[in-house]
Amino acid sequence: MRHLMSPLDFTPKELDQLFDLANDIERSPSKYAHACDGKILATCFYEPSTRTRLSFESAMIRLGGRVIGFSDAASSSASKGESVSDTIRIISCYADICAMRHPKEGAPMVAAEKSGIPVINAGDGGHQHPTQTLTDLLTIRSLKGSLGNFTIGLCGDLKFGRTVHSLINALVRYDNIRFLFISPEELKCPDYITEMLREKGISYSEVIRLEDVMPELDLLYMTRVQKERFFNEEDYIRLKDFYILDTAKMELAGRDMLVLHPLPRVNEISVEVDADPRAAYFRQAQYGVYVRMALILTLLESV
Numbered sequence: 282m283r284h285l286m287s288p289l290d291f292t293p294k295e296l297d298q299l300f301d302l303a304n305d306i307e308r309s310p311s312k313y314a315h316a317c318d319g320k321i322l323a324t325c326f327y328e329p330s331t332r333t334r335l336s337f338e339s340a341m342i343r344l345g346g347r348v349i350g351f352s353d354a355a356s357s358s359a360s361k362g363e364s365v366s367d368t369i370r371i372i373s374c375y376a377d378i379c380a381m382r383h384p385k386e387g388a389p390m391v392a393a394e395k396s397g398i399p400v401i402n403a404g405d406g407g408h409q410h411p412t413q414t415l416t417d418l419l420t421i422r423s424l425k426g427s428l429g430n431f432t433i434g435l436c437g438d439l440k441f442g443r444t445v446h447s448l449i450n451a452l453v454r455y456d457n458i459r460f461l462f463i464s465p466e467e468l469k470c471p472d473y474i475t476e477m478l479r480e481k482g483i484s485y486s487e488v489i490r491l492e493d494v495m496p497e498l499d500l501l502y503m504t505r506v507q508k509e510r511f512f513n514e515e516d517y518i519r520l521k522d523f524y525i526l527d528t529a530k531m532e533l534a535g536r537d538m539l540v541l542h543p544l545p546r547v548n549e550i551s552v553e554v555d556a557d558p559r560a561a562y563f564r565q566a567q568y569g570v571y572v573r574m575a576l577i578l579t580l581l582e583s584v
């Protein structure tokens with residue numbers, strides 16, 4: 282039985298197979314409409330979510346399966362002190378597969394160790410968000426044609442943004458990718474990531490001004506400043522609007538550059554940018570459903 286804790290749990294070849302399946306689901310959804318008849322997905326979300334939880338639920342329903350779960354720790358027995366280990370033992374009696382989001386790093390891993398069903402990490406603290414990474418990789422592969430040979434700018438909260446950490450870890454396995462980290466000093470990429478890049482001999486630069494690097498980018502991955510992970514309100518208020526991508530900045534970029542964002546956005550992308558054909562973040566959210574359908578199918582086959 283397989284779980285998904287990190288995007289690295291799949292080899293690049295397995296990821297290619299997963300993305301081929303996701304693209305086939307996109308082309309021919311009716312072929313898969315009964316693939317999970319009789320199966321149940323549990324969504325156990327101890328932290329807020331719109332996209333991840335609802336796209337998982339949509340994915341299972343589109344596969345013919347059904348969904349149970351909770352969207353808030355307060356409405357589960359975690360509020361009475363139940364451990365994640367006990368909860369997953371119970372969920373294993375009720376469902377065939379579980380997607381779990383938790384504020385504590387490693388909590389889905391603890392669940393997986395005690396689980397009788399596949400567990401998918403749907404985001405654990407500031408650590409990893411593997412299904413967002415699968416969504417990002419599928420979006421890049423589908424819209425750019427391949428997963429190599431590009432310069433990607435990652436902009437905003439690179440310190441607390443788990444989507445950024447997961448994506449960098451996944452991209453280092455592909456050829457000829459150059460990373461530009463765009464952040465204020467206080468929100469720089471963690472040292473363990475830049476050390477890993479140096480060890481692997483992968484090119485990266487750290488800059489503060491987004492304007493300076495716009496012309497060099499093939500992809501711009503914008504992120505929200507993660508209010509919920511700040512230790513004090515003052516720092517958040519000072520940094521939250523540090524970057525605002527607007528049409529003036531988009532004019533500095535190439536014609537084929539694409540803007541991605543895991544969403545939700547706050548102010549970091551002006552709504553005026555949404556009409557630009559290079560704004561790919563809503564298409565990215567749609568790819569999230571196809572890749573989660575492919576993932577559910579793949580993990581259920583492993584049982």
Ligand code: CP
Pocket residue numbers: 329330331332333334404413543544545
């Ligand atoms: N991208 C993402 O994880 O969004 P949600 O927090 O709404 O699930």
